[in-house]
Amino acid sequence: MSLSNSGVGGTGTNSLIKKSATSPQQNALLPNPFDLKDSEILDKVHLIHVPDDNELCNTDIISELVSSVVNQSITQISVTSFKPEFPKLKMISCQMITTRNAAHCAHQTTLWILQKLRSYSWDAKAVITLAAFTLEYGNYLHLSKMTTTDIVGNSLKQLNQMINTRKISTDITELVNDIVHMSVHLKEWATLASKGYDPEDVPALTDALKEIPVLVYWTIASLVASTGNLVGVSNYNLSDYRKRFSVVVPALVTHLSICKQQISKFEDQRTRLDIFKNPKDIVDLLKALIHRNGTDSPSIYEGKDLVKSGLDIFKQKHVLLFISSLDNIRDEILLLNAIYERLQEKPKEEKGFKKEDFKILWIPIVKSWDEANKETFKAMKSLIKWHLVEYFSELPGLKIIEDKEEIGYVGSPIIPVYNSKGIKTNVDAMELIFQWGILGFPFRTSDGHDLFLKWEWLWKIINKATPGLLVKGDRYIFIYGGTNNKWIQDFTTELDKVKRHESVKRADVIIVNYQLGKDDPKLVHNFWTGIQMKKLQNKERQDAVDSRIQEVVNKLFSLRRDPQGWIILSKGNSIKLLGHGEPAYQTLLEFPNWKDKLLEKEGFDIAFQEYYEVKAKETADREPCEVINVDTFNSNVIATISCPNPMCGRVMEVSSVHYKCCHCDEPNNISF
Numbered sequence: 001m002s003l004s005n006s007g008v009g010g011t012g013t014n015s016l017i018k019k020s021a022t023s024p025q026q027n028a029l030l031p032n033p034f035d036l037k038d039s040e041i042l043d044k045v046h047l048i049h050v051p052d053d054n055e056l057c058n059t060d061i062i063s064e065l066v067s068s069v070v071n072q073s074i075t076q077i078s079v080t081s082f083k084p085e086f087p088k089l090k091m092i093s094c095q096m097i098t099t100r101n102a103a104h105c106a107h108q109t110t111l112w113i114l115q116k117l118r119s120y121s122w123d124a125k126a127v128i129t130l131a132a133f134t135l136e137y138g139n140y141l142h143l144s145k146m147t148t149t150d151i152v153g154n155s156l157k158q159l160n161q162m163i164n165t166r167k168i169s170t171d172i173t174e175l176v177n178d179i180v181h182m183s184v185h186l187k188e189w190a191t192l193a194s195k196g197y198d199p200e201d202v203p204a205l206t207d208a209l210k211e212i213p214v215l216v217y218w219t220i221a222s223l224v225a226s227t228g229n230l231v232g233v234s235n236y237n238l239s240d241y242r243k244r245f246s247v248v249v250p251a252l253v254t255h256l257s258i259c260k261q262q263i264s265k266f267e268d269q270r271t272r273l274d275i276f277k278n279p280k281d282i283v284d285l286l287k288a289l290i291h292r293n294g295t296d297s298p299s300i301y302e303g304k305d306l307v308k309s310g311l312d313i314f315k316q317k318h319v320l321l322f323i324s325s326l327d328n329i330r331d332e333i334l335l336l337n338a339i340y341e342r343l344q345e346k347p348k349e350e351k352g353f354k355k356e357d358f359k360i361l362w363i364p365i366v367k368s369w370d371e372a373n374k375e376t377f378k379a380m381k382s383l384i385k386w387h388l389v390e391y392f393s394e395l396p397g398l399k400i401i402e403d404k405e406e407i408g409y410v411g412s413p414i415i416p417v418y419n420s421k422g423i424k425t426n427v428d429a430m431e432l433i434f435q436w437g438i439l440g441f442p443f444r445t446s447d448g449h450d451l452f453l454k455w456e457w458l459w460k461i462i463n464k465a466t467p468g469l470l471v472k473g474d475r476y477i478f479i480y481g482g483t484n485n486k487w488i489q490d491f492t493t494e495l496d497k498v499k500r501h502e503s504v505k506r507a508d509v510i511i512v513n514y515q516l517g518k519d520d521p522k523l524v525h526n527f528w529t530g531i532q533m534k535k536l537q538n539k540e541r542q543d544a545v546d547s548r549i550q551e552v553v554n555k556l557f558s559l560r561r562d563p564q565g566w567i568i569l570s571k572g573n574s575i576k577l578l579g580h581g582e583p584a585y586q587t588l589l590e591f592p593n594w595k596d597k598l599l600e601k602e603g604f605d606i607a608f609q610e611y612y613e614v615k616a617k618e619t620a621d622r623e624p625c626e627v628i629n630v631d632t633f634n635s636n637v638i639a640t641i642s643c644p645n646p647m648c649g650r651v652m653e654v655s656s657v658h659y660k661c662c663h664c665d666e667p668n669n670i671s672f
Contacts, residue, residue: 101234208255279422289397298391324413461530481516482565583615
C-alpha cells in the first residue's frame with residue numbers, strides 16, 4: 001500500500017498543514033485523549049484497523065535502523081535490498097511536524113496516521129511512525145555533532161535553527177528511549193502471535209492483544225507530541241503522554257512473560273505427546289507422563305520402599321497403569337494387591353507371557369496437593385504392595401492422561417495396559433480384572449473376549465434351567481444340585497448361615513443361591529442335555545477357546561458323577577469355581593476359620609476358592625485317584641475311561657499295561 005498525498009479532508013500536503021488550524025467549533029468536536037478511557041480509545045482504533053496480509057513491512061530492518069539512530073550506535077548496519085518507503089515516512093513526519101499545540105490536535109493526527117497505516121500489523125504501525133519521527137530526530141542528532149569548521153554542517157544548523165535556539169529536551173530523550181525499548185516488546189509479541197498458537201493453548205497472547213492497540217495509540221500520540229516539541233511548534237507536557245504510555249507497557253511485559261511460560265508448557269506437552277504416541281519402549285512412554293524436565297521428577301515406590309532406579313524398573317515389562325483420584329479406591333487397591341500376589345504364584349508362565357514381567361503402577365490424579373490430600377495419599381500408600389508415583393505438584397503428562405484420544409481419564413479409576421514396547425493392549429482393564437481377576441491375565445482386550453466366549457454358552461444353558469435367575473456384577477451366585485438330598489439340605493443351611501454372618505454384611509457381600517431343579521425336576525435333565533449337546537458340538541473343533549470349553553464340559557460331567565453334589569460359584573457372569581459337593585460344604589461349615597479373609601482378598605469368591613482348595617486336597621488325599629488294570633476289561637477295547645474317584649472324574653491316560661489317572665499329582669478340582 002502506498003500513501004497518497006491527501007491529508008485529513010484535504011488534497012495535498014498544504015491541506016495537511018491547514019487542517020491543523022482548526023476552528024473553535026471544530027475543536028469542540030475533537031476529544032481530549034486524556035479524557036478518554038482505554039476502552040474508548042480501543043473502540044476508535046479498532047474501527048480503522050483493517051490488516052492486509054499482502055501489505056508487508058520489514059519491521060526488523062526498520063527497527064534496527066531506528067535503534068541505531070536513537071542510540072547513536074557506531075555498529076555497522078547490515079546492507080540489504082530492503083529500502084524504507086521514504087515518501088510514506090516523510091508524509092507522516094510532515095503531518096506530525098504541522099500538528100498544532102493542543103491535545104485534541106495530537107489525537108486527530110494520531111488517528112490520521114492509524115488510518116494511513118490501517119492495512120499494516122499493529123507492530124508495523126508503531127515502527128513506521130517511529131521511523132518517521134526519527135527522520136527529524138536523527139537529523140538533529142547528526143547535525144549537533146558537526147564541527148564549527150564544517151561549513152556545510154553549520155549552514156544546515158542555521159537552516160534548522162539549531163544554533164543557540166533549538167535543543168532536545170531531556171523529556172523528549174527519555175520518552176523516545178522508552179518507545180524504542182517498548183518496540184522490542186511489541187515485536188516480541190508480534191513474533192509469538194505469528195507462530196499460530198491456539199488461543200486455548202496460549203491464552204496470554206489474547207490477553208496481550210487487548211493491550212496492543214491502546215499501546216500503539218499512545219506510542220504514536222507520544223511521537224506526535226514529541227515531534228511538535230522538537231521542531232518548536234508546540235509545547236506539550238510530555239510527562240502526561242509518558243504516564244499513559246508507561247501504564248500500558250508493564251501490562252504487556254507481564255502478558256509476554258506469561259506467554260513464554262504457556263508456550264514453554266505447550267511445547268513441552270507437544271513433545272511429550274509425540275513421544276507418547278511413538279515411544280521407544282515402555283520406559284519412554286512412562287517418562288512422557290511422569291518425568292519433568294530437569295532433576296525434579298516424581299519418585300517411584302514399590303509399596304513403602306523407594307525404587308532407586310526410578311522408571312527403569314519397568315524396562316522390558318508390561319505395565320497395568322492404575323489411574324485414579326484419592327477418593328473411594330480402597331476396593332481397587334485390595335483387588336490389585338491380590339493381582340500383585342497372584343502374579344508371583346505358579347504357573348509362572350501363561351499364554352506365552354511370564355507373570356513376573358507384569359507390573360502395576362499407580363498414578364494418582366490430584367488437582368491440588370494440600371495437606372489433607374497429602375495425608376490421604378500417605379494412607380493409601382501404606383496399603384499398596386505394588387508400584388506408585390509420588391509427586392506433590394502438577395503432573396507433567398496430565399493433559400495426555402485426560403486426552404480422550406490417548407488415555408481418557410475423566411475421574412473414574414481406569415487401568416490401561418501397555419506392553420514392553422509401549423503399545424496399548426487394553427484401553428481399560430478395570431472391568432476385566434474386577435470380573436475375572438487373575439484369570440484375565442495377561443489382561444489384553446482379547447483375553448476378556450475369550451473368557452466371555454468360554455462361558456457364554458454355559459450361561460445360556462443355566463438361564464434356561466433356572467427361571468428367574470438375576471445376574472448382577474456385584475453379586476456372588478451359587479448354583480448347585482445333585483442326587484443326594486441330604487447334602488443339598490445341609491449345603492443350603494450352611495449357605496444361609498454364611499449369608500447372615502456379620503462378617504459378610506460388614507464386607508458388603510451379596511450372596512444369592514439357586515438349587516437346580518428345585519421347583520421343576522425336568523429342568524435338571526434339560527441342563528445336562530444342554531451340556532451333552534455342547535460336548536458333541538465341540539468335539540471336532542481345535543481352536544483355543546473351544547479347547548477350554550471342552551475342558552469345562554468334561555469337568556461338569558465329572559461333577560455330575562459326584563455322589564454328594566456339585567456347585568457353580570460366580571461373581572456376576574464371571575464363573576470362578578466348578579466345585580465338588582463335599583469340600584464345598586466343608587468350606588461353608590468352617591466359614592469362621594476364613595471369614596477374616598473377606599477383607600484381605602479381592603472378593604468373597606477368591607476367599608471361598610482358596611479355602612475350598614484346602615478342603616478339596618484333604619478329600620483327595622483320603623480318596624486317591626485309582627489305577628485300573630487293563631486285564632479287567634476286554635483287551636480289544638481301548639476306551640475313554642474316567643477316573644472313578646468322584647473328586648476327580650477326569651479322563652484317564654492309557655499306558656501300555658493299565659489305565660491310570662493322569663492327574664494324581666494335581667489338586668482334584670478345576671477352578672477358573
